[in-house]
Amino acid sequence: MAAVGQVLRSEWTKIRSVRSTVWTLGIAVVVTVALGVLICTLANHDFTSMPARDRLSFDATNVSFAGMGLGQLAMIVFGVLVVSNEYSTGMIRASLAAVPQRGTFLFCKLAVATALVFVVGLVTSFVAFFAGQAALGDLRVHLGDPGVLRAVIGGGLYMTLIALFSMAVATMLRSPMLSLGILMPFFFLISNILGNVSATRKIGRYLPDQAGSKIMQVVPRVNDDVPYGPWGGLGIMIAWTVAALVGGYVVLKKRDA
């Protein structure tokens, strides 16, 4: 049986030896932080002219994560490429001939990529928070304030889960184009559309990104009637990810390489 340590080492070599890793993760960090700072600066400027209702629910922590909506797209691309590169290049045959235990192979690949994304996601989240708070001036909050540390660590977890969910979907679909073609609109369009129409808002809440991003909120919105808390939301996102992982595992196990 393949030794897990050997396969982990092998997968780490695979990840660090392609440029797409640096590019996608680099873009995720830069976009998330830069956009967050920009929006914090604008918010700082416009705070006095905001309606009272908005001022009441102003969430300084969450505003500094405003770049995550766009930054997560780079995370999705990273997750998809880590898995689907094996298929699009034909490398999967060499990989599975070397490690015929497909469960071990998949577990090690996802473990290495997820660990890397968690580190990058956590760093991004902290940097985005501190940079954002610096740009907010008097409106800033501190890491020690209630709920703030949870939200900042949650930001790292959110990015990790987005990437892991993408990896699982790519394991099921194999093709990078197909995977991105489904994941991008899923997170960028469907989630927004469902969330903005009152009739479907209740459904949209249970999508992985909407439920998961609840963990990054500190101040609840006015008239917030979301039926789950920050950890409950993250739990929903984890459930989505686990379901996708099970699907990916079954497909890899059953189908010809």
Place this chain on the structure above:
Amino acid sequence: MIELAGLTKHYGDTVAVDHLTFTVRPGIVTGFLGPNGAGKSTTMRMMLDLDNPTSGTVRIDGKHYRQLQDPLTYIGALLEAKAVHGGRSAANHLLCLAQSNGLPRSRVGEVLDMVGLSSVARKRAKGFSLGMSQRLGIAAALLGDPQVLLFDEPVNGLDPEGIHWIRNLMKNLAAQGRTVFVSSHLMSEMALTADHLVVIGQGRLMADTSMKDFIHQNSRSYVRMRSPEQEKLRDVLRGEGIHAVAVGDGSLEIDGVPVERLGELAAAHRLVLHELSPQHASLEEAFMRLTAGSVEYHAHDGDPVPAQAGLPPESPPQGEPQPAGWGADWQKKRS
């Protein structure tokens, strides 16, 4: 040693591989021959546990592929040349494979040396030519110093120097006592490298024989005669009890009679000859006859046996019943 027992693969209603049973033995090069689409690659993928057989088993040294500890140390395979992430360097490609099987890092340099790619070890595989990619694939196969080697169409797209190199490599590996199993759709290539031959057509086993026997049974020699007085010539031959087959282009083909005797016979009857030549059928043709009924994609017009440069011109007798084709003769012996 690789043992296949009743190996079968269906894709929906299509039968790609049909109850293949044969053994690949160590110490020799075994050629795996079949026309395109005969199921060679599918069979090889099933040997590596990449594709699941519909039924039947493959055993490598008595074990199922999945039971092998660090499989690269048992069996190395070259399946397709471009099975490499183009953005990864040759050395890193081999390193990740080596690490997954607990092989030392130093092994990467050794195999790169062996295939002559040391100078481009740090170059990304994207820029490799087909020949270089093929060498990289072979380096990957040799990584674990395995006793069993599989090569799927290794000479495809190589220049003569590369072909020569691969032939020698396979022979050397076999001479070291390893099991070498190599697929090809070219009989001429196999004739130069293989000691044993496994032929399949439409997924079915058509031959499992030594190269020597195959040549012996299939290399038919005959004499071609052409004369302006063909009818007279036939009468003379018939009178001597010699069976001649008229071929479409106006020449006669005679089996099993020495060319000297035919020449003397013609001279004795004062017949003018335009041609009197001994002919040897090529193995390529023997192979094509053997698998003629099983080629999946026939060209619709013209001769199903394409004329090849360098081969003696030979066309199957038309309009005249042929006693027994070489392939048929051979198949009779098997059954």
